[in-house]
Amino acid sequence: MTQPNPIIDIRGLNKHFGDFQALSQVDLSVETGEKVVICGPSGSGKSTLIRCINCLEDYSSGSLIVNGVKLSEDNRDIRVVRMEVGMVFQQFNLFPHLTVLGNLTIGMVRVRKMSRTDAEERARHYLERVHIPEQADKYPEQLSGGQQQRVAIARALCMEPKIMLFDEPTSALDPEMINEVLDVMTELAATGMTMICVTHEMGFARRVADKMVFMEGGSIEEIAPPEVFFSKPESARCRMFLDRILVH
């Protein structure tokens, strides 16, 4: 089934690290507003794939179109795309030398060239959205992991991206903090944001995903809507993987 005018269109994507092939012939298209959850065993290329979408990795061959821009070596295009794509990392990667407010405003002020007052206003708005308006003047190290990750989400949202990428946003968190982050992500999904999440939180996936992707050994083994994906996946490997993680 071909979908009209996808916001992300990946065709035959290959990625090599030296001799090692991390991605092979990956095809994936994502509609505006669609929520895609990617899962798969460690080393299967999930991070590599979403890092390619944000140009944090370059790819070896194939084609990758994000928001109508074909990603290539051209530096200017890359920055145009990055401003439309927000990314949330497993390790939060907040800027430790800046306060929460500083973390949120620096991109708006330096990249979007907004005035400081406008930037702060928007920053406070998004802190409200991730339910930590009172932490604005703290430094990242003074926050819990869950709060840090929510700051990271707010930082990405402040750039008002069209697409949000999440790379295992909850796997560095203590169990009691996972839900506060997933709740924020669920609320974000409800606003119609286009999202690609690498996660093994299958409860979240069932609730939010429009499309489930299973990766193994650098290629996509299965793409299906969650109802199909969780009940009768075609690939045997995918079934084994699901059995393993759903038991726990």
Next chain:
Amino acid sequence: MNSRPVSILLYLVVMWLIVQLAVNGAASMGYNWQWYRIPQYILAQTDNGIQPGELVTGLVRTVDLTVRSFLLAVALGLVVALLRLSSLVIGVAVATGFLEFIRNLPLLVLLYLIYYVCGPVFGLDRYTASIVCLAVYHSVLISEIFRAGILAVSAGQWEAAQSIGMSRAQSYCYIILPQSIRFVLPPLTGEAVHLIKSSAIVSVIAVAELTTMGRNIISDTFMSFEVWLTVAAIYLVMTLMLSIFVTRLERKFSVASR
């Protein structure tokens, strides 16, 4: 915790032994001590009232020379470090060539090269040539300090900066370098101590700094023991003060970095 008093005590003992050695040695060769003549070279009593003596004038020159070359060395060192870390093939080649060239020359030869060869070509006076020489020489080590400080910032910080659309220059300016400072500042101050000491070498091209002043006084008065001991003491006070500052700084940053 009581290693500090012990090391100060040890230091005083060693200094005392050196002084004893000098005094005894001087006595055995019949040296005529004239310490009373030294103060006039520090603060001179003239018709216009009290004026800085020659040694103090030299000290001011040394400080001026050190500060200027240090600032230039830091700027140059940062540029070299950024070039080496850049993805520009030419940048890396230029930086590496510069490093290898400077690193493998004796400081004295570098000074002669800059004063006698570059000096006439670019019209550098001896003071400027000295500043350039010291700056170039020390920029090599300073660039290593910056390089290490920049690499000490985790790769995740680069990725986060890029993911909010920052260019390489913006990432350096707002994210990476501000975080490198705490790795860089203590060794950088250490390098300033080193620079004060190597500044004495410019006395060979007769820049009127502390060491040159000392030599001039001796050629007039033949008081080599008194003058060199005084000059050494002045350098020592300067470098010790900076070193204590470095230790403070290191302690502060190691606490702050946890």
